[in-house]
Amino acid sequence: MSQAEATLPAGRDVVLGAALEAFFEQGYHGTSMRNIAARAGSAVSHAYYYFPSKSDLLRALILQVTADLLAALKVARAGAGPAPEAQLRAIVRAHVALHTERQAESFVGNTELRSLGEGDRAQAVALRDQVGALFRNVVSAGMDRDVFRCPHRDEAVLAIMTMCTSVATWYRADGPLPAEVIGERYAELALNMVGWQNN
Amino acid sequence: MSQAEATLPAGRDVVLGAALEAFFEQGYHGTSMRNIAARAGSAVSHAYYYFPSKSDLLRALILQVTADLLAALKVARAGAGPAPEAQLRAIVRAHVALHTERQAESFVGNTELRSLGEGDRAQAVALRDQVGALFRNVVSAGMDRDVFRCPHRDEAVLAIMTMCTSVATWYRADGPLPAEVIGERYAELALNMVGWQNN
DNA sequence: AAAATATTTGAACATTCGTTCAAATCATAA
DNA sequence: TTATGATTTGAACGAATGTTCAAATATTTT
DSSP states (O other): OOOOSSOOOOOHHHHHHHHHHHHHHHOSTTOOHHHHHHHHTSOHHHHHHHOSSHHHHHHHHHHHHHHHHHHHHHHHHHTTOSOHHHHHHHHHHHHHHHHHHTHHHHHHHHHSGGGSOHHHHHHHHHHHHHHHHHHHHHHHHHHHTTSOOOSOHHHHHHHHHHHHHTHHHHOOTTSSSOHHHHHHHHHHHHHHHTTOOOO | OOOOSSOOOOOHHHHHHHHHHHHHHHOSTTOOHHHHHHHHTSOHHHHHHHOSSHHHHHHHHHHHHHHHHHHHHHHHHHTTOSOHHHHHHHHHHHHHHHHHHTHHHHHHHHHSGGGSOHHHHHHHHHHHHHHHHHHHHHHHHHHHTTSOOOSOHHHHHHHHHHHHHTHHHHOOTTSSSOHHHHHHHHHHHHHHHTTOOOO
């Protein structure tokens, strides 16, 4: 017999996906284990078969997406060649891409950090700091070679990162612009912010 | 007899301030009425003397700060003279100023909109839309007079607003820069984003 | 086939939740 | 003083919370 049509068997990923959906829509504390179970189409106790607690669901989601973001940015930078403007363009594009393709995870990762336990939060913050360091390095390189000119590097970097992160707040897949176009335009904005002079 | 030294009498503002503090630190759903009462130094039932429900506390906070933001931006623009670059500078400064001076309210207003009831949320969103329209008008005026040159106005406006809003996320009063300096630097970034050419 | 393992369940647990209310206290005015 | 109204309280309500667990069901292995 092929798969049932009603509710396919609920495994680890189904529970995690249901938790993500719920956290995204209602927030971590606004979501109950019963709500997650209902979305997953299984019993509450079933979720506890895969995850020891509610906060472990949040941890799994946040650490995963944060690590993936850092990895994606490293790949993007490595593939962009040596020019700082190309590298900045690449990491802004990659940042926006991940925050649109995996919007729910990104949003939850940015808004529910405080709901994480102390140790897990420190782990996530460490990853986030590495993302910040990567942006800072790229901008610094451009300033050293005088291809970027901005009077306040740290504020520019912070502003670029927060504007990119906020994409997960307002993006709609059925909006007027495809995600790639948004990434492209945000890259241009970022280059303006660091004072890149197009020749 | 003068005021008691231990716990001064708890009025409406004390309860509201305690709720703000709690919502800011733990989020709306992560905060219990008992926690608010403990911070206010009064009984749980005391909070219900001033507010009919927990969500009314949130509504009072969010509608107040959102209306104040819109009003502050209008004042800033009106006082900046006719030049678009002066107006943009003024509203960015005012935006950052409010998001630092009233950081907790701003943060809660930006993150807990979804926890509001349907009607109240619509009211807050309407105010927010007016803030967006104000920014858009200023940028449009600059583009019409060719003092701003940016290929994608809407994305620039959105990015400026989100980067300014995010200040409430990371700002610390004991950080390295005074709030006014942050506002000044963010204004420069915004002018870069809309392609303002300094003469 | 039976045995062993992996998955899924419903019912129950102690605790905390938002909210209500009658009674107690305080301040003010007559 | 007594009387009136505003403020504050402790105790209680039913409902919802995160979590546990022994039993039931599938699945795999022998």
